[in-house]
Amino acid sequence: MTAQLLRPRWIRHLPMTFGGMSAKGVPNDVFMSWIHPLRHDRSIRRDLDKCLRNVPKKRPLLEWADQQRSFDGPVLVVWARDDKLMSAAHAERLAQHFDNSQLVWIDHIR
Structure with a gap:
């Protein structure tokens, strides 16, 4: 439906x-x-x-997210600056989640 x-x-x-x-x-x-x-x-x-x-419930999702911190390879976070569904704060939080990350902003897209 x-x-x-x-x-x-x-x-x-x-x-x-x-x-x-x-x-x-x-x-x-x-x-x-x-x-x-x-x-x-x-x-x-x-x-x-x-x-x-x-x-999944919130608790297992948070546990899985915490387990990701053990990944030590490079992480590229590409984010739309004008995203209406996921704010800039989400991008920054995700990039900070990993030790070896780079955050790249893309303008004029969602």
Whole structure:
């Protein structure tokens, strides 16, 4: 049902759906290619349902994030300065999470 509701363009461009992901909007043919499998393949819907019903709780997510600190290789964090969904503070926090990281900002995109 969700995939059907996303068919009208005006719904897709709302900030609470996909409107915040693109400064100029996602082209119709691209967006429809994203939701086509969800609309037409029962196994895709089943897998999405499993995924959404099994989102880990906050505690294991924080534990996994803490385990990442042991990674000592180089980490490149690339972030859109104008991102509406994830703030600049998130980028800075992620970059500080690793000892060997570089934060690169990209302007005029989301």
